Each structure stands twice: as structure tokens, then as C-alpha cells.
Amino acid sequence: MLSQLIQNTSDSVRTATPEEEERLCPVIDFGPLLANEPGAREKIVEQLRLACESTGFFQILNHPIGKDVIKNAFRASKHFFELPFDEKLMLSKDMFSNRGYELLKDFVLEGEEDSSLDGVVLDDDLSFPGSSSFTPSSLGCPIPSAQSLSTYAEPPDSSPTTWNTGLGDSTPSTSNNAALHDSECMSNEFRESFYFGNDNLSKERLLRPFQGPNKWPSNTGANFRTSLVQYHDEMAAFANQVMCLLAESLGLAPNAFDEFCSDPTTAIRLLRYPSSYNRTGVNDHTDADALTLMAQDEVRGLQIVDPVSQSFVAVSARPSALVANLGDIMAILTNNRYKSSVHRVCNTSGHDRYTIPFFLQGNIDYVVAPLPGLGPSTTEPIAVEDLLRDHFHNSYTSHTTTTSLVC
Numbered sequence: 099m100l101s102q103l104i105q106n107t108s109d110s111v112r113t114a115t116p117e118e119e120e121r122l123c124p125v126i127d128f129g130p131l132l133a134n135e136p137g138a139r140e141k142i143v144e145q146l147r148l149a150c151e152s153t154g155f156f157q158i159l160n161h162p163i164g165k166d167v168i169k170n171a172f173r174a175s176k177h178f179f180e181l182p183f184d185e186k187l188m189l190s191k192d193m194f195s196n197r198g199y200e201l202l203k204d205f206v207l208e209g210e211e212d213s214s215l216d217g218v219v220l221d222d223d224l225s226f227p228g229s230s231s232f233t234p235s236s237l238g239c240p241i242p243s244a245q246s247l248s249t250y251a252e253p254p255d256s257s258p259t260t261w262n263t264g265l266g267d268s269t270p271s272t273s274n275n276a277a278l279h280d281s282e283c284m285s286n287e288f289r290e291s292f293y294f295g296n297d298n299l300s301k302e303r304l305l306r307p308f309q310g311p312n313k314w315p316s317n318t319g320a321n322f323r324t325s326l327v328q329y330h331d332e333m334a335a336f337a338n339q340v341m342c343l344l345a346e347s348l349g350l351a352p353n354a355f356d357e358f359c360s361d362p363t364t365a366i367r368l369l370r371y372p373s374s375y376n377r378t379g380v381n382d383h384t385d386a387d388a389l390t391l392m393a394q395d396e397v398r399g400l401q402i403v404d405p406v407s408q409s410f411v412a413v414s415a416r417p418s419a420l421v422a423n424l425g426d427i428m429a430i431l432t433n434n435r436y437k438s439s440v441h442r443v444c445n446t447s448g449h450d451r452y453t454i455p456f457f458l459q460g461n462i463d464y465v466v467a468p469l470p471g472l473g474p475s476t477t478e479p480i481a482v483e484d485l486l487r488d489h490f491h492n493s494y495t496s497h498t499t500t501t502s503l504v505c
């Protein structure tokens with residue numbers, strides 16, 4: 099469902115004016131609703147409808163997630179990314195379960211440094227602690243003859259790399275995880291991330307794709323896991339409430355998404371984006387899920403495609419708000435009345451950027467098709483499991499890599 103967006107990668111990206119931001123990613127204040135003020139629900143439902151029909155992006159101010167819960171989650175995230183590189187690599191993402199660590203894939207192999215790197219300033223802040231003697235090939239992420247690695251802030255030249263940003267064309271299964279992981283390891287996105295989800299899954303669910311078990315680091319202290327699990331659980335509960343409001347905004351009963359939301363597959367992604375002037379942190383994509391809710395720090399970086407100009411526009415970062423956006427599943431459920439917009443991340447701030455999106459992917463067996471009353475489907479119904487699998491295969495291979503982008 100990724101639009102055929104073509105943007106010259108050498109174009110610089112405009113920052114949204116306040117008016118544009120109101121149109122592309124409006125702020126919706128949930129305070130009056132949480133305070134049970136009369137008329138608040140109707141007002142929010144209407145604001146949601148307008149935002150979802152436009153870009154599917156909005157910012158939720160005065161949401162119910164505790165400040166401490168968010169603070170602790172960011173603390174845990176920083177703690178995680180500061181772990182020695184080999185420790186993180188031990189937790190390499192398993193493509194079947196979609197859980198674990200995705201490395202920052204920008205590195206210089208010792209002894210293989212290209213002469214084109216001459217004059218490139220290596221940023222010490224970007225080097226991985228403890229990375230001097232790891233052996234990636236033993237961890238399902240082979241990098242030929244690599245003895246050590248460090249990251250660099252800018253690429254040696256502006257030509258696109260030939261690294262594959264996708265997941266290959268095999269189907270995720272426990273038997274081909276290694277092959278999938280290899281190609282995933284060659285992505286050019288300038289970020290590192292760590293995926294986890296519901297920490298309390300049933301045995302039956304643990305055997306299903308895209309949901310677990312979580313791959314927790316050891317030696318991070320008792321609070322680490324508790325903080326992240328609490329963040330997940332509060333986000334999951336709030337996402338359910340937002341889904342009820344979205345149902346109402348479509349003129350449906352508040353419980354219209356209940357079946358989709360029962361025993362849902364969810365994911366949290368801790369993200370760290372080092373700063374770069376010409377590398378994207380996350381390439382242009384749409385989310386696969388129904389609803390994404392994201393806490394972010396004060397460092398801006400998110401860019402959304404403006405449906406009017408069909409170009410990327412950078413939006414501001416408001417740490418007190420949650421950024422919400424709809425994904426492909428919601429677009430199908432609503433027969434494309436609600437939008438799943440292309441977005442990407444570019445961090446040119448000179449500082450690391452941290453975000454923590456929560457993805458509501460829904461019941462893995464739910465068959466996604468327009469909800470009753472929202473018109474006949476133009477596409478074949480598809481199970482959440484298949485849709486997620488297709489998305490993971492396609493979304494990062496079907497568009498231009500943006501290594502020469504001027505952010």
C-alpha cells in the first residue's frame with residue numbers, strides 16, 4: 099500500500115508551518131475527555147475523523163500514559179543502546195517472532211576501509227562500546243571477514259549503497275530465519291532498534307509469528323524489564339480506547355473493532371537515531387498495523403508526505419504528546435476512508451533522537467476486510483498474519499533507498 103511516491107532524493111525537506119502542521123498532524127487534546135467534560139467526546143471524535151481522512155497522523159495531548167512510565171521507558175531504552183555492542187548482537191532480531199535487536203547498519207570494517215573514506219570525520223560518539231572483537235557470523239549476521247566495527251557519521255560518498263534494505267523473498271519460518279536475518283542485516287537505515295511485545299503471552303500465542311517470546315538482555319537490573327512491560331501494557335490499554343473513538347468517528351458502534359482487538363499482536367520498538375545530514379533513519383514506508391502510538395524525545399526527525407504537494411514535510415517534536423498514525427490495516431478496515439500515510443525519519447539535529455512507537459497489529463487470525471457498512475472491498479480479504487508477512491517482505495524493498503538524501 100506504499101504510494102508510488104517519487105521525490106528527488108536531493109531535494110531538501112521543508113519544515114511544516116504551524117498551519118501545515120495543523121493539517122498534516124493536528125494536536126488533539128484528550129484532557130477534557132479524561133476529565134469527563136460534557137461534549138468532549140463528540141469534539142474529539144470529530145477531530146479524529148478529520149485527521150484520519152486527511153493523513154491519518156495526529157498528536158495526542160494530555161493522554162493517560164503516566165509521565166513516569168514514559169520517562170522510565172526512555173531511561174531503559176538509553177540503557178539498552180549503551181550496552182556493549184556484542185551484548186546487543188546476542189539479542190539479534192528473530193524474524194519469525196519479530197523480537198530483538200536490529201543493529202545500526204552503518205559501519206567501517208577494519209582492514210577494509212575504502213580510500214574514499216579519506217577525509218571523512220569519524221564520530222566517536224557513534225562507535226559501539228565493546229565492539230573490538232565480536233564475531234558477527236556466529237550470531238546469524240555474517241559480515242565477511244569483519245574483525246571489528248565502528249560507525250561513521252557520514253557515508254564515504256553520496257552514491258546509493260547496494261545494500262539490500264529488505265528481507266529477501268523467503269517466507270519467515272524458524273527454518274529460514276538465518277537467511278532472512280542476513281539480508282535484514284544489510285539494510286542502510288541509520289538507526290538501531292529493539293523490538294519487544296506483550297510479555298505475558300499464552301503458550302499457544304508464543305508459537306505464532308510476530309509476537310514472541312521477548313528477548314530480554316541480562317544484567318540490566320530489575321527495573322529495566324518492568325519499565326518496558328509497563329509502557330507496553332499502558333500503551334496497549336490506551337490503544338484500545340483510541341480504537342473505540344475511531345470506531346465512533348466512522349459512525350460505527352464503539353465496539354466495532356473489538357474482534358480485531360481481541361488478544362492482539364502488538365510490538366514496541368525502541369529506536370535510537372544518530373544524527374546525519376544525508377542518511378535516513380527510517381526509509382519511507384507506511385506502517386502495517388492498524389494504529390501506532392509513539393512517545394518521542396525533543397529531537398525532531400519525523401517527516402510525513404503531504405497529500406496535497408506529494409512531498410515530505412518535517413513535523414515538530416512535542417515530547418508531551420503522543421504521535422499517533424494509522425497503518426495499512428486501518429486503511430483496509432475502513433475501505434481507505436482513513437489514510438495510512440507514507441512517512442520516514444531524518445535526524446539532522448546533531449544529537450541522538452530516541453522514540454518508542456507502539457504498534458497495534460490486531461488479532462493474528464483476524465481476516466482484514468472493510469468493516470460492515472463501509473462498502474465493498476476492492477481487495478481480497480487477508481489475514482493479519484499474511485498481511486504482516488507481506489509487509490515485512492515488501493515495504494523496505496519496494497521504494498527508493500535514500501542514502502543520498504539531503505534531509
Ligand SMILES: O=C(O)CCC(=O)C(=O)O
Nearest residue numbers: 367369380400443453455
Ligand atoms: O521514530 C519515528 O519518528 C517513526 C518510526 C517509524 O515510523 C516506525 O518505526 O515505523
Ligand SMILES: [Fe+2]
Nearest residue numbers: 383384385441
Ligand atoms: Fe512508521
